[in-house]
Amino acid sequence: MPQPVNAELGQVSELFMLLASIAYVVALVFFVLDLVKSSSTIGALESRLADEKAAPARSLAGVGARGAGATTSAVPTAPATADDSMDYGSGPRRGRARVAVSLTVLAAVIHGAAVITRGIAAHRVPWGNMYEFCTTGAFLVALIFLVTLTRKDLRFVGSFVVGLVVIMLCAATVGFPTPVARLIPALQSYWLIVHVSIAVASSALFTITFAMSVLQLLQTSREAKLLAGKADTARFLRLVPSALSLENLSYRLNAVAFVGWTFTLMAGAIWAEQAWGRYWGWDTKEVWTFVIWTVYAGYLHARATRGWTGTRAAWLSIVGYLCIVFNFTIVNIYFSGLHSYSGV
Amino acid sequence: MPRGLTTDGKGTVKQDVSQDTKHRAGAARAGSDVVLPSLGFLGTLRWAWTQLTSMRTALFLLLLLAVAAVPGSLFPQRPANPAVVTQYLQDNPDTGPVLDWFQLFDVYSSVWFSAIYLLLFVSLIGCVIPRAVAHFRAVRSKPPRTPKRLSRLPVYGTLEVPAGRVQDAGLTPTTAVEQAAALLKKRGYRVDVRDAGTERPSVGAERGLAKELGNLVFHTSLIGVLVSVAVGGLFGYNGQKVIVEGDSFVNTLIGYDSFNPGSNFSDDQLTPYSLRLDSFDVRFDREQESHYGQPLDFTATVTTQEGPGEDEEQQVLKVNAPLTIGGTNVYLVGNGYAPLVTVRDGEGNIASQGPVVSVPSDGLYTSLFVLKAPDAKPDQLGFVGFFLPTAFIDEQGVSFSRDPDPFNPQLNLNSYYGDLGLDDGTPENVYVLDTENLTELNSRNNDDGGIVLGVGQTYDLPEGKGSVTFDGLKRYIALDIHHDPGEVGALVFSTLALLGLTASLFIGRRRLWIRTGEHPDGRIMLEYGLLARGEDPRLLAEGRAVEKLLADRWLVPSATAGEHREQEAARSAAGSAHHDAKDI
Numbered sequence A: 001m002p003q004p005v006n007a008e009l010g011q012v013s014e015l016f017m018l019l020a021s022i023a024y025v026v027a028l029v030f031f032v033l034d035l036v037k038s039s040s041t042i043g044a045l046e047s048r049l050a051d052e053k054a055a056p057a058r059s060l061a062g063v064g065a066r067g068a069g070a071t072t073s074a075v076p077t078a079p080a081t082a083d084d085s086m087d088y089g090s091g092p093r094r095g096r097a098r099v100a101v102s103l104t105v106l107a108a109v110i111h112g113a114a115v116i117t118r119g120i121a122a123h124r125v126p127w128g129n130m131y132e133f134c135t136t137g138a139f140l141v142a143l144i145f146l147v148t149l150t151r152k153d154l155r156f157v158g159s160f161v162v163g164l165v166v167i168m169l170c171a172a173t174v175g176f177p178t179p180v181a182r183l184i185p186a187l188q189s190y191w192l193i194v195h196v197s198i199a200v201a202s203s204a205l206f207t208i209t210f211a212m213s214v215l216q217l218l219q220t221s222r223e224a225k226l227l228a229g230k231a232d233t234a235r236f237l238r239l240v241p242s243a244l245s246l247e248n249l250s251y252r253l254n255a256v257a258f259v260g261w262t263f264t265l266m267a268g269a270i271w272a273e274q275a276w277g278r279y280w281g282w283d284t285k286e287v288w289t290f291v292i293w294t295v296y297a298g299y300l301h302a303r304a305t306r307g308w309t310g311t312r313a314a315w316l317s318i319v320g321y322l323c324i325v326f327n328f329t330i331v332n333i334y335f336s337g338l339h340s341y342s343g344v
Numbered sequence B: 001m002p003r004g005l006t007t008d009g010k011g012t013v014k015q016d017v018s019q020d021t022k023h024r025a026g027a028a029r030a031g032s033d034v035v036l037p038s039l040g041f042l043g044t045l046r047w048a049w050t051q052l053t054s055m056r057t058a059l060f061l062l063l064l065l066a067v068a069a070v071p072g073s074l075f076p077q078r079p080a081n082p083a084v085v086t087q088y089l090q091d092n093p094d095t096g097p098v099l100d101w102f103q104l105f106d107v108y109s110s111v112w113f114s115a116i117y118l119l120l121f122v123s124l125i126g127c128v129i130p131r132a133v134a135h136f137r138a139v140r141s142k143p144p145r146t147p148k149r150l151s152r153l154p155v156y157g158t159l160e161v162p163a164g165r166v167q168d169a170g171l172t173p174t175t176a177v178e179q180a181a182a183l184l185k186k187r188g189y190r191v192d193v194r195d196a197g198t199e200r201p202s203v204g205a206e207r208g209l210a211k212e213l214g215n216l217v218f219h220t221s222l223i224g225v226l227v228s229v230a231v232g233g234l235f236g237y238n239g240q241k242v243i244v245e246g247d248s249f250v251n252t253l254i255g256y257d258s259f260n261p262g263s264n265f266s267d268d269q270l271t272p273y274s275l276r277l278d279s280f281d282v283r284f285d286r287e288q289e290s291h292y293g294q295p296l297d298f299t300a301t302v303t304t305q306e307g308p309g310e311d312e313e314q315q316v317l318k319v320n321a322p323l324t325i326g327g328t329n330v331y332l333v334g335n336g337y338a339p340l341v342t343v344r345d346g347e348g349n350i351a352s353q354g355p356v357v358s359v360p361s362d363g364l365y366t367s368l369f370v371l372k373a374p375d376a377k378p379d380q381l382g383f384v385g386f387f388l389p390t391a392f393i394d395e396q397g398v399s400f401s402r403d404p405d406p407f408n409p410q411l412n413l414n415s416y417y418g419d420l421g422l423d424d425g426t427p428e429n430v431y432v433l434d435t436e437n438l439t440e441l442n443s444r445n446n447d448d449g450g451i452v453l454g455v456g457q458t459y460d461l462p463e464g465k466g467s468v469t470f471d472g473l474k475r476y477i478a479l480d481i482h483h484d485p486g487e488v489g490a491l492v493f494s495t496l497a498l499l500g501l502t503a504s505l506f507i508g509r510r511r512l513w514i515r516t517g518e519h520p521d522g523r524i525m526l527e528y529g530l531l532a533r534g535e536d537p538r539l540l541a542e543g544r545a546v547e548k549l550l551a552d553r554w555l556v557p558s559a560t561a562g563e564h565r566e567q568e569a570a571r572s573a574a575g576s577a578h579h580d581a582k583d584i
């Protein structure tokens, strides 16, 4: 006879979840403030540079006539702009960004505690219904982001990633509130642990690459504008590395996530074989898992196909992520199928 | 701008060697943008093949496959749910047939879906074979010759061994190269020392051939998965069976309630094992307010026998834990209540007796109940209604179930008499009563009212048509029984695919050259260069590691270790997979 669930601990977990959400929101505010501050710093710096240039330009007529590229080529050397290697550079301290990261760490710690207490309260892994997929998934997004931060300066996607974490937590608490409970027989399998954990981790990675692909598209159009000699309207993108280096890093993350997703699909098939007697039956959830897999396989191919790198590849990465969101929300809620465990 | 180099709009220079031409070494000699005057039949075929096996086509087909899979989740599918499709066609008499014509209810066996994936796989085979041949050659050939100017490579560095150290160690340019080669070999490189004994000996080294091997294994395994699925479809079978507590199932064609043979199935594939349901235990959540009555455990205790005359064995069957017997897997996929009911006809004889399987329609086991008594005389009798495990009556006087456990089992029935339409031999759904040609005896809408029965109660039908008795209650389980000979193959090939994919994505394929020379003052100078094939973000780190290895070998203080540099182009474009050693 398994132990009964611990409802009080479940409530403690929900309290932690709330505290974590608040901390994330504050962190988000600081990430945004950092972007605002940095882009205004850059703005000021830029106009000063422009002034300095304007003066000698007149006396050195003919020598400095390098055209529109001149101003832009001077800017990337200005402090507070992004380095394509995404290593931590020697730029000025971004105080607000530091606060934001510290707050994210704090939030993630509380969030982790919430996830763990939820698991302890239910005497099982904390991913058995929509609420739990969302909260555990959001935790992984934050964790992966923070781990990546120790190696690369990805603070520029901070507001994006933390924003998504906040959205996921809101979706969980508002959209799918579910008190702790034990699992129905169909979910009582160790494949739940394997299959769902890898699925959630891969989705978390795809979340981060989604953010990077969106930035990549913005950056591409900004780079094109600058090249055409137009004014820079999106100064905050100064903090973001070049489109190409965004593409390269998101490719590496997508590759890891794709292997994870492949494994998710296989583990799901093995579980389906155990539970329903067939490893593949084109159930709605299976269809969408397959669609997502194929789209990202397309993405990997696109990266090796002439004319498909860059913007098109980024679009595929975005479409793939939208399919994941669709699979998780619309399919879980509105489509009937064997996978109707969402607890909604 | 030199020929063969393009910019990609981001100012990065890329080599114009697209992967498709690169990987299909022989196939794509003729550039696809060259318009040839007349191709002829064979020429056209070759042209079509080149197109089909190009990376761009593969990409297009992949994306098309993704899109084509979607409708299968929007429309009900026949293989999964034939009844829902029939219902859909009835509800949408205008659009339904059109959708059906486009095979939107059989997406995954449709002509268009099959065409896409078959083309994709033909394309894949056309891609894999030449690549496998090329890879085989690459494995057998020596690492590529040393480029004249190593300093042009994306990662480049130099190292010098001071004259003192050279003498201590008795080093010459050739022994230095040999020692470097030995170190590289230990590090997993294939090495080849050339120009030994000359003034400028060098070593060419290469590692990461497993990357390409992984890619080939991955793509080939996809074909294996497809073949395994096909084998399952041809030689497999599956069937469904409902067993009431105490009853048995024998694995023969007539033993099944429904049976779906693969296209190459034959009767003698079935092993005549038997399986008896001894008991079925269900446990519901009784602790938690929010999940009260949610199922926690289903356990069937069954007695199996591999064949007539074999030993009996008692086993436990649960959800997620199938039984394996006689080459089949037996799955517990459903359960419900089977009320025991006796029907007596107008002449007082028993027309029907025993458990009647009712179909649960919600989590509280409110179950649909249909009973046909074709043997009743003078008129055949039919009953339709609900079984409620824990019956309650709401304010409107409507009965409903409040709990999935049988605390207050009750039957709520309407009754009919007349011709049940069973005698002409057409197969009938036992769970549906067609009341069109029947006369109503009991219902909430007529004077006699509906029939409400608790356990042990009997109801006498109006007009002396007979009686119905609710004798007791049993549980039943619904089994799916499967035999899929392709299953193991699918598992093996998909595991291989996963391993191949991992190797293909994460192994760095690189080439490395080291060249040495002696300075007139006795120092030995050494330069090295690295080149990646495909994505390799760790190329620079590898350069550093190798440099450190060499410096340690000759005890060169790291301070004198030479300049180290990563070329700007490599920094931005290394990831773009457009480097190829062809032109150096």
Ligand code: HEM
Binding pocket: A294, A297, A300, A301, A303, A304, B019, B023, B053, B054, B055, B057, B058, B059, B062, B120, B121, B122, B123, B124, B125, B127, B215, B219, B222, B501, B504, B505, B534, B577
């Ligand atoms: C139709 C014929 C196909 C061709 C010509 C083809 C060709 C290729 C090539 C050349 C690569 C290497 C790309 C690189 O070096 O970065 C590749 C990688 C890959 N292919 Fe295919 N492929 C085909 C079909 C498929 C199919 C059906 C799938 C599965 C959906 C698939 C999944 C992948 C994946 C995931 C990779 C990434 C692994 C890697 O980069 O090595 N391919 N394919």
